[in-house]
Structure formats: structure tokens, C-alpha cells
Amino acid sequence: MNFGEGEQMGGVGSGLLRHLDRRPLTTDLLPLDVRALAHLVDFRISCDATCTWTVQGKVVGSAVMKVGAGVLVLSYQFVRSENERSKVTASVPLVWSRCTLGGERPWFLCPAVGCGRRVAILYCGANLLCRRCLGLAYPSQREAAPARAHRRATRIRQRIEGRGGNVGGAIPKKPKGMHRATFYRLLVEHHRRMTLYFTGAIKHLEVLSRRIESMEGRLN
Ligand SMILES: [Zn+2]
Incomplete structure (x- = not known):
């Protein structure tokens, strides 16, 4: 041969x-990564902060968040279509796990009813949920x-x-x-x-x- x-x-x-797999992709929505946020805010204390998403230096989204008592409250605009936007506010419980080399790392618990998965990334869709709850595929899965x-x-x-x-x-x-x-x-x-x-x-x-x-x- x-x-x-x-x-x-x-x-x-x-x-x-x-x-093609017709599911929406993880790259279609803004990701909220708990590891990146942990560099910006201390989840152990109560605080307010603003986070923005940029693509090639251009701001593509922003959110306001409040942290306190092991819960993150996030508000952001979700773009449904060119003329339709809606404001989403979601409360996400935070948990910590021990790292093998010492210290602890935070996780989100997916706020969807019946899910509660411990995840590092939630996606800012019509609701702030994990990849599975939003039915998102990774780009490689489209193949x-x-x-x-x-x-x-x-x-x-x-x-x-x-x-x-x-x-x-x-x-x-x-x-x-x-x-x-x-x-x-x-x-x-x-x-x-x-x-x-x-x-x-x-x-x-x-x-x-x-x-x-x-x-x-x-x-x-
Ligand atoms: Zn979920």
C-alpha cells in the first residue's frame, strides 16, 4: 500500500x-476561569472587583463581581443577538481543595440545579454554568x-x-x-x-x- x-x-x-458536530463551542462564550480570578482577588475576604475579557487588546466583555462567605456573585451582559442583550446575575459557590505540593486551590461549584460539579471554568452564557450544563463542545470535538x-x-x-x-x-x-x-x-x-x-x-x-x-x- x-x-x-x-x-x-x-x-x-x-x-x-x-x-460537523452542531453543538456550540466553548470558544463561543466568555470563560470565567477560577485560577485566573484567584490572581486578581482574594476569595477568602469580602471584596468587589471588575473583570474584563480582551481579545488582541480589544475589550470583548466585562463583569462586576462580589465575593464573600465562599460565594461569588457575578453580573454580566449576555449578547443574545446583535440588538438583544440581557443582564445576567449569578451566585456561584466556591470550594477549596488541597494541592499535593502544599497550599489550597479554589474551585467553582456549577450552580445549575442537579449539577454542582466542581469545575475550574464556568461559561457566561444565558446562565453562568459549566460546559456540560450548557452543552458546549471543545473545538476538537467538532472533527x-x-x-x-x-x-x-x-x-x-x-x-x-x-x-x-x-x-x-x-x-x-x-x-x-x-x-x-x-x-x-x-x-x-x-x-x-x-x-x-x-x-x-x-x-x-x-x-x-x-x-x-x-x-x-x-x-x-
Ligand atoms: Zn453544570
Whole structure:
């Protein structure tokens, strides 16, 4: 098998396979990171503060907060659409955990009813909640599973072939200095990922063919 061609096919295939995850992304909302806030305010004492979010030096959001008795109260503007904004005020409980190297670190408890997860980041949406409660996806999760399988297989191939090994040959050549067990484990993993990729590509092409056939039928 020639993986040079495989690469090219992967490029086309991954374009075909981009079934996007339609969930909003963590990057669509302003994040409130307890670790960053802990540098600005002392959560142990009562205080008021203002925090702002900037992107490339431009302010993109701001919030007013009050801290006291283990609770953070945050007020911010949520932009629903170009002409619609609403003010959100939320109370978030704070808890502390011990660090292995000494000291303590603060956490938020997600204020959603029935959640209460201990999290480092809450997102300023229509409510101030954790990633799961807002149903947000990480940008990397938008990548379709077959495309992800292909990308991971490529990474394994680069790891082996970059060290003088051979993945595509009938009798694979083990790179110098790589343990035999590691080499075999990586090969199996590579073939498993490529199988996932090809299976996904075949399914996708079948769906496309059926769609084209039905279009053809309508034309006749
Ligand atoms: Zn939550």
C-alpha cells in the first residue's frame, strides 16, 4: 500500500467526511476561569472587583463581581443577538481543595440545579454554568470521528517512518532504537484507526451515491 497516495486520499476524504458536530463551542462564550480570578482577588475576604475579557487588546466583555462567605456573585451582559442583550446575575459557590505540593486551590461549584460539579471554568452564557450544563463542545470535538481516526493514524505513521521504519510495506521495518513491543502496538493501533477511517469513508460514499441516484431519478 502506498501511503503517499493514502495521504492524498485522506485529504479529499476528510473533506467529504466533515459531518460537523452542531453543538456550540466553548470558544463561543466568555470563560470565567477560577485560577485566573484567584490572581486578581482574594476569595477568602469580602471584596468587589471588575473583570474584563480582551481579545488582541480589544475589550470583548466585562463583569462586576462580589465575593464573600465562599460565594461569588457575578453580573454580566449576555449578547443574545446583535440588538438583544440581557443582564445576567449569578451566585456561584466556591470550594477549596488541597494541592499535593502544599497550599489550597479554589474551585467553582456549577450552580445549575442537579449539577454542582466542581469545575475550574464556568461559561457566561444565558446562565453562568459549566460546559456540560450548557452543552458546549471543545473545538476538537467538532472533527468527525473518521477524520480524527485518519489524523491519529497519520501521527503514528510519522512517528514510525520519521525514525526510518516502514508502515506501508508488506513486511514492516522496525525503526532503529524502537522496542519491538512498541512497534507492534503502534502498528496494530495504526491499522485499527485506518480501518475506522475507511469504514467511515465507505459509509459516507454510499450515502452520497444514494443521494445522487435519487436526484438522477427525479431528473428522468
Ligand atoms: Zn453544570
